[in-house]
Amino acid sequence: MMRLLLLFISINISAEILEREDIKKFIGMAVESSDLSREEIINYLKDAESSKKAEQARSNQPEVKATWDDYLSKRVTTRRIDNGVMFLKEHIDIFESAEKDYGVSKFYIASIIGMETNYGSYYGSYNPLDTIFTRAFEPNSSFWQKELIQLFILSKRYGLNPKKIKSSWSGAIGLGQFIPSSYNAYGVDYDLNGIVDLLGSKEDGIASVANYLQANGWVKGRTAAIRVNFIGDYGNLDEDQINKLDLPFEINNFRTKITTKELKQNGFNFEEEYSTLISPILVKQKDLTKLYLGFDNFRVITKYNRSSKYALAVHQLAMEISNKFYE
Ligand SMILES: [Ca+2]
Numbered sequence: 001m002m003r004l005l006l007l008f009i010s011i012n013i014s015a016e017i018l019e020r021e022d023i024k025k026f027i028g029m030a031v032e033s034s035d036l037s038r039e040e041i042i043n044y045l046k047d048a049e050s051s052k053k054a055e056q057a058r059s060n061q062p063e064v065k066a067t068w069d070d071y072l073s074k075r076v077t078t079r080r081i082d083n084g085v086m087f088l089k090e091h092i093d094i095f096e097s098a099e100k101d102y103g104v105s106k107f108y109i110a111s112i113i114g115m116e117t118n119y120g121s122y123y124g125s126y127n128p129l130d131t132i133f134t135r136a137f138e139p140n141s142s143f144w145q146k147e148l149i150q151l152f153i154l155s156k157r158y159g160l161n162p163k164k165i166k167s168s169w170s171g172a173i174g175l176g177q178f179i180p181s182s183y184n185a186y187g188v189d190y191d192l193n194g195i196v197d198l199l200g201s202k203e204d205g206i207a208s209v210a211n212y213l214q215a216n217g218w219v220k221g222r223t224a225a226i227r228v229n230f231i232g233d234y235g236n237l238d239e240d241q242i243n244k245l246d247l248p249f250e251i252n253n254f255r256t257k258i259t260t261k262e263l264k265q266n267g268f269n270f271e272e273e274y275s276t277l278i279s280p281i282l283v284k285q286k287d288l289t290k291l292y293l294g295f296d297n298f299r300v301i302t303k304y305n306r307s308s309k310y311a312l313a314v315h316q317l318a319m320e321i322s323n324k325f326y327e
Contacts, residue, residue: 174198175205
């Protein structure tokens, strides 16, 4: 009797979802743009529930809300640096092989994994089915509807249950926190067992981060940013004052690309000269106002997370891990 009742309830929920016009349209699109059958799609969809918690997390993103100082000090911590060195040493063969194969510094790969999942110790408290379903339909988003289809594709391909695996509030999965389209496009089967397993295989997880960075333009052998000592009017500004600076370019934005000459002409005096375009980052961190020049690889890191704060934290953490690694 109990079994019958449960069956009845689950059919009811799924029927309700399937009556929705947006869902009907989505199913049509999913059938057309993938190898999945209508039945397979409905089978995944029937377990989806909207997640209020994920929606709330979306509106509290630290990349948007925190100050630079607060953001950096919470991410580039002694503990995360130490754990980074340990993680790197524990998997040094994989890191060095991925560094060689993809031309991406092992310190940046480790740093990103440290930022995303604390080196694989935390994969998130959500499941990708519910979070991506929520982002796809509340409100309607064609970007996230496509991600939902990508999630179904990878679930079928690798035999995963998208309701049972872990993800972040945004639906990012595994060691490097890939959204489903990235999982499918950049995931690497580095341990050669026939499946891309970003949740269970360190080999696959590490190589996939390297592959992602390489595919997005990582320049081999180059740093992401450098800190320069400068003199001038801006040497002792706090964050509010930095935000109010009236310059002909936007500071602290990875989309800004200027020459070092242009930066110098606008009141920053420093020695270094670079031929590549830079993104200037001026931050008050603890008691120091620091100037960083972000290069191509700095902007590549923002392909991972569209935030200048994120990119600087990845850079600083990578440098700290590297320093400690060679101690
Ligand atoms: Ca594998």
